[in-house]
Amino acid sequence: MVTGFSYRAAMSACSLCVAGLLVLTPAAAAAGPPAGEPAPPRPPAAMPGPSLLYRSGTQVRPHRDAPEPPGLSALSWLIADASSGEVLAAHDAHRELPPASTLKTLFALTVLPVLPGGLRHTVRYDELADVGEGSSLVGVEEGHTYRVADLWRGVFLSSGNDAVHVLARLGGGWAATAARMQDKARSLGALDTHVVSPDGYDAPGQVSSAFDLAVFGRAGLRNPDFARYCATAEADFPGDGSSYPIENTNRLLTGEDGVTPYPGLIGIKNGYTSNAGNTLVAAARRDGHTLVVSVLNPQADGGLTVYEEARALLDWGFAAAGEVDPVGSLDGLRPPSRAEPPALPVAAAGPPASDDDSGWSPAAVVAGLSGLGAGAVALALRAKGGRAARG
Incomplete structure (x- = not known):
């Protein structure tokens, strides 16, 4: 019993x-924390999966009082936090488009680490024979001896395809450099990019995306040489008998052609071809906070529109800091490596925070x-x- x-x-x-x-x-x-104790902070919103950035149209997750992102005419754009990689907003982020000379960011990421800046090289005729017609040039001449650092300034400031051709030959050859660039893009999780011509010259099938170009720009800022070259506004380039001045073609950096320089701008790279239109990858720092933007092919009239749309995007990004939840990550497609442990799956982070601030989760x-x-x-x-x- x-x-x-x-x-x-x-x-x-x-x-x-x-x-x-x-x-x-x-x-x-309902009781909340004991009297006199602050309420626990709201858990951060879960990072959405990479698929959100594959959706068409503008993607943004604003809080109640967040400013609206600017209305841009660019076919594709993205803005992200350069430190965390969190994407604050984007429009058709993975749309594959011709990158023009912004592809030189990937070229630099690939070749810079293997060529010492102090190395001297005498240019041969065959190294310049295949430079595309109508290419932007810095003035590299056959028979002249240059330091590798001089050639890199020609790439970043004057967008010189002649300098790219010489550096690519020094780095193993044109085709080998393209293949290495392709491998580098994949290692960074930049899956939209297809490299045909390392200098960004229009070629059938050569494409990138706003997402990939932002990935390249962010990675470049972590390389001290890349960061120094892309932020240089003016330099002297060796010529016959004496050097001559060259100026960075990024108007947000120099203020040329009536474009007001952007406060805190770091660089990175602009481009243009008749097929790609105007393209730009840029970064700016304010109060210790760095943003990176990519803007591809604005449809509004004027060749300087790309700078004004990048300016508007940067202004919004700094104003919206802390007022939007990320719509993705620049690391979201990057394969894990031995050097960095794999990130937890998105699902493991749990659902977005609810309106219930209790200490008891479901x-x-x-x-x-x-x-x-x-x-x-x-x-x-x-x-x-x-x-x-x-x-």
């Missing part, structure tokens, strides 16, 4: 505890109920087993 009573009592206790917990949980949530309530119920059932079964054993 005692054993039978224990079994029924255990089951009743289980029911009472579950009911009590269900009653007390909302009350505990998962915690379920886990608590499950544990309590399991304990009560185990107690009941033990009691029942004891009764059967004693007959």
